[in-house]
Amino acid sequence: MTALLDSFRDAFETLPVRDAAGLGESRRAALDAVLRDGVPHARVEAWKYTPLRALERRAFAVTDETTADFDDALLDAIPAPRLVFVNGRLDAAHSDAAGLPPGVSLRPLSQVLFEGDARDANFLARRFERGDEIFARLNAALAVEGTVLRVDAGVSVASPVHLVFVGAPSDTDRAWHLRHLIELREGASLTVVEHHLGAGAHRHLGNGLLHVHLGPQARLAHARVQDEDAGATAILRTDAVLAREARYERIDLELGAALSRHELNIALHGERAAVQANGVLLAAGRRHLDTRLGIDHVGRDSRCELTWRGLGAGRSKAAFHGGILIREGADGVEAALSNKNLLLGENAEIDSQPVLEIHADEVQAAHGATVGQLDPTALFYLRSRGVPAAQARALLTRAFCLETLSVIEDAALRDALAERLEAALAKLETA
Numbered sequence: 001m002t003a004l005l006d007s008f009r010d011a012f013e014t015l016p017v018r019d020a021a022g023l024g025e026s027r028r029a030a031l032d033a034v035l036r037d038g039v040p041h042a043r044v045e046a047w048k049y050t051p052l053r054a055l056e057r058r059a060f061a062v063t064d065e066t067t068a069d070f071d072d073a074l075l076d077a078i079p080a081p082r083l084v085f086v087n088g089r090l091d092a093a094h095s096d097a098a099g100l101p102p103g104v105s106l107r108p109l110s111q112v113l114f115e116g117d118a119r120d121a122n123f124l125a126r127r128f129e130r131g132d133e134i135f136a137r138l139n140a141a142l143a144v145e146g147t148v149l150r151v152d153a154g155v156s157v158a159s160p161v162h163l164v165f166v167g168a169p170s171d172t173d174r175a176w177h178l179r180h181l182i183e184l185r186e187g188a189s190l191t192v193v194e195h196h197l198g199a200g201a202h203r204h205l206g207n208g209l210l211h212v213h214l215g216p217q218a219r220l221a222h223a224r225v226q227d228e229d230a231g232a233t234a235i236l237r238t239d240a241v242l243a244r245e246a247r248y249e250r251i252d253l254e255l256g257a258a259l260s261r262h263e264l265n266i267a268l269h270g271e272r273a274a275v276q277a278n279g280v281l282l283a284a285g286r287r288h289l290d291t292r293l294g295i296d297h298v299g300r301d302s303r304c305e306l307t308w309r310g311l312g313a314g315r316s317k318a319a320f321h322g323g324i325l326i327r328e329g330a331d332g333v334e335a336a337l338s339n340k341n342l343l344l345g346e347n348a349e350i351d352s353q354p355v356l357e358i359h360a361d362e363v364q365a366a367h368g369a370t371v372g373q374l375d376p377t378a379l380f381y382l383r384s385r386g387v388p389a390a391q392a393r394a395l396l397t398r399a400f401c402l403e404t405l406s407v408i409e410d411a412a413l414r415d416a417l418a419e420r421l422e423a424a425l426a427k428l429e430t431a
Helices: 003-013 024-037 109-115 134-142 376-384 389-407 411-430
Strands: 082-086 104-108 145-151 161-167 174-184 189-198 205-214 219-227 233-242 247-254 259-268 274-283 288-297 303-312 317-326 334-343 349-358 364-372
Touching: 003 024, 003 134, 003 174, 024 134, 104 109, 109 145, 109 174, 134 174, 134 205, 134 233, 145 189, 161 205, 174 189, 174 219, 205 219, 205 247, 219 233, 219 259, 219 411, 233 247, 233 274, 247 259, 247 288, 247 389, 247 411, 259 274, 259 303, 274 288, 274 317, 274 389, 274 411, 288 303, 288 334, 303 317, 303 349, 303 389, 317 334, 317 364, 334 349, 334 389, 349 364, 389 411
Parallel strands: 082 161, 145 174, 161 189, 174 205, 189 219, 205 233, 219 247, 233 259, 247 274, 259 288, 274 303, 288 317, 303 334, 317 349, 334 364
Antiparallel strands: 104 145
């Protein structure tokens, strides 16, 4: 048994609501599976580029019931409606659900568990069968907080809903496991923005798992900004299911944390369902970023468009796996994946693995990946017009990354995301 698993086993025994909503048996089964299979090693394909040896030697304390203090200015640019979680606990004082229209339910998971309605909490009973799904299993065993967001059929929510997750300094290294559900029923529309922010130096572990359920003709615009402290560990996963003619538009900005891993799994079950998912991986210093996409085309005439950009500087490592599966009978699918990466330092490493598996006829599918350096011809062009070398590199790098933000139609939100991305790029240039 490793120190990591020992600490989580001890945490489970002190979990006050592990039996709430009839989940005791499924929680215990998830923990037993983790203890049986252990931490996956580097020979496990899904963890090939992100070994867990250093992490499994660490122990984490259970998060306190009370939230930690942090500077309120961190939230100045994040309006209501919003839910704020600090070190894995709901911060009611900074949360504000004002402005939501009728037909929208926004509740913390702790409230759902307290009320004990098994129907509202049934998504927590999902089982994870693969041995490499260690963090999903830990989440199933230990999650007591998160967000449950439901939108009724035909309801359109004008203002973005902000979900804010703050890591703050503490007396010891802590871990939290957050579970979320976003459910849009037929014809509903919503914009959600996730903010994963650091409020000071810490080495906490955040383990988050989000379920997205989109009904027929529902539309979700989703932005996720991971800008945690440089010592943090961020393990995040999103599992989305799309019904007929549903549309999912998404941008992921991976900007922080010492170790960051995100799995984005999207199943297009309905006919003419569509997803456009873009992202930026910004690795600097000794940061390690790992992103894995799994797009599963089940319905006919479904579409996916994936545009991802990566930057590697310092002694950082970034890994990208872009998997697209087109199942038998999913005729008429259109699928495209582009992953381009820039190495900005001699000691940085970027590994890209595009995978395309087709079992249907009459499909249009393409994927490609590149790893290289800034175009010397473009640099020469800018230099020849009097642009200093550092500024020329910065201009080309910004243009390389900012094109991904086109997936967001809301101009104000797109500008806010561009501002945060540019701030992260500026730090990269001065590091």
